[in-house]
Amino acid sequence: MLSRTADHVYWLGRYAERAENLARTLDVQYRLSLLPHDGRSDLHGWTQVLASLGLAGAFAERHATCEPHKVIEFLAFDTGNPSSILSCLRAARENARAVRGSISSEMWETFNATWLEARAQAPSRFTALNVAEFIDWVKYRAHLARGVVLGSMLRDEGYHFMQLGTFLERTEGVARLLLARLACSPAGDTDGAVAQEYYPWSVLLRGLSAFEIFRRVSRDMVSPRRVLEFVILHQHVPRSVYRSANLVYENLRAVANAQSGETERRAGLLHAELRFGTLPTLAPQGSERFLHDLLARAADLSDRIGRDFLGHVA
Numbered sequence: 001m002l003s004r005t006a007d008h009v010y011w012l013g014r015y016a017e018r019a020e021n022l023a024r025t026l027d028v029q030y031r032l033s034l035l036p037h038d039g040r041s042d043l044h045g046w047t048q049v050l051a052s053l054g055l056a057g058a059f060a061e062r063h064a065t066c067e068p069h070k071v072i073e074f075l076a077f078d079t080g081n082p083s084s085i086l087s088c089l090r091a092a093r094e095n096a097r098a099v100r101g102s103i104s105s106e107m108w109e110t111f112n113a114t115w116l117e118a119r120a121q122a123p124s125r126f127t128a129l130n131v132a133e134f135i136d137w138v139k140y141r142a143h144l145a146r147g148v149v150l151g152s153m154l155r156d157e158g159y160h161f162m163q164l165g166t167f168l169e170r171t172e173g174v175a176r177l178l179l180a181r182l183a184c185s186p187a188g189d190t191d192g193a194v195a196q197e198y199y200p201w202s203v204l205l206r207g208l209s210a211f212e213i214f215r216r217v218s219r220d221m222v223s224p225r226r227v228l229e230f231v232i233l234h235q236h237v238p239r240s241v242y243r244s245a246n247l248v249y250e251n252l253r254a255v256a257n258a259q260s261g262e263t264e265r266r267a268g269l270l271h272a273e274l275r276f277g278t279l280p281t282l283a284p285q286g287s288e289r290f291l292h293d294l295l296a297r298a299a300d301l302s303d304r305i306g307r308d309f310l311g312h313v314a
Contacts, residue, residue: 003311005099006255009158010310012095012103013165016111016145019088021173022075023138025049026085028177028207030131032200033068045184046071052180055083072128085138086122089115104152107145114141160254164305167247172298174231174241175291177204182288185224201227208239228287229279241294242274248301255309263304270297 029049033042046068050056055074058081063070078084082091093115100108118126126134153159181204185197202222205211208231217234220226232241249271252264273282283290306312 003309005102006157006161007310007312008095008098009102010161010165010305012092012099012111013162014169015088015092015095016142017166017169018083018173019085019092019138020142021169021177022053022083022085022088023135023142024207025053025173025177025180026072026075026131027135027139028181028204030072030135031203031207035199035203041184042068045180048180048183049075052176052183053083055081058083069128072131076128076131076134077122077126085134086118089118089138099158102158104148104154106148106152110141110145110148114145117141157255160251161309164248164251164255167244167251168298168302168305170239171241171244171248172295174208174239174244175294175298177207178228178231179288179291182224182291197224198222205231210237210239213237225279232282233274233277233279235275242271245271245274252305257308260304260308263301263308266297266304267301270294270301 026049029045032045043066047056047066050059050066050071053075059066059071059074062074062078062080074081074084076085079086079090081087093111096103096108096111122134126137149159149162153162181200184200198221201224202211205214205222205227210231214222214227214230217236218226218230230237230240234240235242235246237243245267249264249267252260252267256264279287303312
């Protein structure tokens with residue numbers, strides 16, 4: 001496969017997944033803002049969302065004060081922000097357009113229709129005042145696109161590059177969501193199960209579509225430590241860090257070339273650590289330190305994939 005085509009398919013997967021991750025992150029913080037709280041804790045929560053996404057500086061350049069509706073507008077609808085949901089949907093559509101000959105017509109129609117509908121309805125139907133409806137719509141379109149990809153795309157190199165981008169992006173998205181929640185946790189980390197933490201961590205599980213799964217497979221109380229272990233290490237949770245790292249490794253092996261040996265080794269090492277590790281052994285210096293390290297390793301893999309396969313120059 002030409003590196004240019006692989007690049008477009010890879011970033012199609014990343015941008016589509018990034019839009020969904022942003023929607024889920026907004027969903028968690030928006031639901032938390034509806035719980036009884038004081039204004040300072042709500043503001044702290046939105047500030048930590050921006051910080052975990054690495055967008056605090058970009059937001060400060062455009063807004064003098066950090067207010068919830070401004071953060072929602074910036075993350076969801078601001079096309080001047082290249083990392084907003086609308087910008088990601090547009091980027092996914094443009095990458096799909098660039099490789100129309102390498103993807104199915106159903107895929108192109110789905111990504112194109114998603115962008116056209118979002119662009120048309122964001123100024124009126126979808127606003128910061130009814131962001132919950134927009135979040136549900138984004139998740140619905142993400143589910144639709146995922147089904148179309150799985151049901152219509154040839155399992156060739158293009159498919160593997162798209163999956164590679166999707167699950168590398170999901171690894172980062174889940175890690176950032178956990179970091180934002182930890183930064184707002186009164187316990188500061190995973191030690192102890194405090195009663196007041198039940199609702200925030202339950203909301204996080206719901207944001208990851210994992211609350212019912214947690215209840216089904218675990219008899220433990222919802223607490224920071226239990227949720228972290230579940231979301232990071234459980235092998236069968238669709239959005240767990242372990243499962244995403246596993247699929248990154250598998251798809252990387254499927255497209256391996258003569259110069260990707262070290263990239264494959266690093267992806268395999270991360271997968272093995274998550275498969276055989278426990279939270280105490282993986283995070284001896286705390287869960288936040290582990291998650292920051294995970295983001296650094298994911299960024300390293302992204303850079304290496306760019307150099308090994310996509311024609312990026314270091």
